[in-house]
Amino acid sequence: MDFALTDEQRILQQSLAAFARAELAPHYTRWDRNREFPAKIWPRLGQMGVFGLRVPEELGGNGLSYLEAGLAIEQVAKGDFNVCYGILNACFAGDIIGRFASPDIRDAWLAPLAAGQKILSVCLTEPHCGSDAAAIRTRAVRDGDHFVVNGEKSAITLLMAADAAILFARTAPEKKAAGVSAFLLPLDSPGLSKSRYEDMGGRGIVRGSLFLDDVRIPAANMIGPENAGFTQVMQTFDYTRALIGLMCLGAAEQTLEETVDYVKGRQAFGQPISKNQGVSFPLAEAKAKLEMLRWLCYRTLWLRDQGLPHTAEAAMCKAEGPALCADVIRDCLVLHGHYGYTQDFPVEQRYRDVLGQMIADGTPQIMKMIIARHMLGREFA
Numbered sequence: 465m466d467f468a469l470t471d472e473q474r475i476l477q478q479s480l481a482a483f484a485r486a487e488l489a490p491h492y493t494r495w496d497r498n499r500e501f502p503a504k505i506w507p508r509l510g511q512m513g514v515f516g517l518r519v520p521e522e523l524g525g526n527g528l529s530y531l532e533a534g535l536a537i538e539q540v541a542k543g544d545f546n547v548c549y550g551i552l553n554a555c556f557a558g559d560i561i562g563r564f565a566s567p568d569i570r571d572a573w574l575a576p577l578a579a580g581q582k583i584l585s586v587c588l589t590e591p592h593c594g595s596d597a598a599a600i601r602t603r604a605v606r607d608g609d610h611f612v613v614n615g616e617k618s619a620i621t622l623l624m625a626a627d628a629a630i631l632f633a634r635t636a637p638e639k640k641a642a643g644v645s646a647f648l649l650p651l652d653s654p655g656l657s658k659s660r661y662e663d664m665g666g667r668g669i670v671r672g673s674l675f676l677d678d679v680r681i682p683a684a685n686m687i688g689p690e691n692a693g694f695t696q697v698m699q700t701f702d703y704t705r706a707l708i709g710l711m712c713l714g715a716a717e718q719t720l721e722e723t724v725d726y727v728k729g730r731q732a733f734g735q736p737i738s739k740n741q742g743v744s745f746p747l748a749e750a751k752a753k754l755e756m757l758r759w760l761c762y763r764t765l766w767l768r769d770q771g772l773p774h775t776a777e778a779a780m781c782k783a784e785g786p787a788l789c790a791d792v793i794r795d796c797l798v799l800h801g802h803y804g805y806t807q808d809f810p811v812e813q814r815y816r817d818v819l820g821q822m823i824a825d826g827t828p829q830i831m832k833m834i835i836a837r838h839m840l841g842r843e844f845a
């Protein structure tokens with residue numbers, strides 16, 4: 465058992481930590497206040513390599529390991545939690561397109577995605593179903609060398625800024641999970657319209673709904689074999705759930721560091737408030753729990769790098785990680801007194817932002833169903 469990182473991995477952490485501190489953190493609250501997509505920093509994030517983590521080197525990315533993608537997202541989240549949605553989407557799309565799309569699609573999209581010049585969304589959820597994702601109704605019907613697609617996608621991260629989407633649609637109505645295919649859908653295609661949400665957090669990630677009305681997608685844009693889309697997406701969620709654990713961890717760690725400084729500087733009853741165990745013990749508990757989360761996430765990604773099963777571990781990262789981090793941030797907010805409740809500190813925003821990741825990519829309940837199935841077997845769970 466070797467817990468040591470390589471020199472290259474430590475350099476990756478250090479350079480992204482410095483970047484997050486200097487170039488992301490100063491603007492984190494601005495995108496939230498203005499409800500603005502951070503278009504100005506997107507190409508800079510591309511230059512830093514964070515959108516190419518899981519894009520193969522020969523296709524314009526860094527081709528890093530799953531663990532290294534996790535190390536990267538944790539550091540970026542310390543500066544700006546919300547830009548990490550872009551990293552998640554790029555990791556997801558980089559993997560799916562890199563492994564399953566045609567050479568033409570790979571060549572057209574992966575290098576600009578890695579450079580931060582193009583943005584991709586992932587369209588799975590629909591108004592009537594999210595947890596039960598295999599129940600999607602958006603229908604793709606073959607018409608010669610095209611598919612004609614009708615339906616509605618909801619909850620889509622980065623939709624209002626995206627250039628294309630990985631779209632999941634039903635190609636075999638008589639089957640459930642085995643009747644879903646994936647397509648690369650350019651978002652300037654005729655027949656598309658969008659509407660934006662007003663979210664409580666993650667306001668810069670401009671989520672929205674996508675409406676598809678007789679949209680024609682070339683059959684060559686299908687990603688992977690027909691009716692295999694659902695299986696592919698589920699395999700990819702297994703590792704993005706560990707990335708989400710680390711993304712939330714970065715935000716919680718940063719909040720914890722800021723809170724340590726705050727409680728040493730704030731005086732009550734003639735001494736720093738940090739002298740009270742009622743203040744220092746929640747911080748100590750948070751430190752211990754975040755450390756547990758970190759190693760669970762790292763190990764899950766390591767398992768994936770080794771080609772070993774990791775579905776249950778990934779579900780554990782997602783079931784417990786965002787909730788734990790939200791709890792830590794809320795406790796830190798209270799330790800700031802009334803200032804924590806104001807927009808003078810980023811802590812209230814981080815609380816709102818992290819809550820979104822309790823739902824995105826699967827709720828804690830759905831994650832616990834996955835863990836229970838592994839423990840008890842499908843027959844008894």
Ligand SMILES: Cc1cc2nc3c(=O)[nH]c(=O)nc-3n(C[C@H](O)[C@H](O)[C@H](O)COP(=O)(O)OP(=O)(O)OC[C@H]3O[C@@H](n4cnc5c(N)ncnc54)[C@H](O)[C@@H]3O)c2cc1C
Pocket residue numbers: 585586587588589592593594595596618619620621622666671820821823824825826827828829830
């Ligand atoms: C910030 C954010 C970003 C997102 N980004 C995207 C995106 O980019 N692309 C995309 O496709 N989707 C995205 N989503 C959607 C997300 O994946 C879904 O919201 C999520 O899977 C839950 O689906 P739902 O909202 O339809 O809730 P439902 O499935 O209706 O569930 C409602 C509640 O019932 C519970 N529940 C459901 N079934 C069971 C059960 N069998 N046992 C116990 N409890 C159950 C759930 O846990 C939940 O608490 C995003 C969501 C958020 C909040």
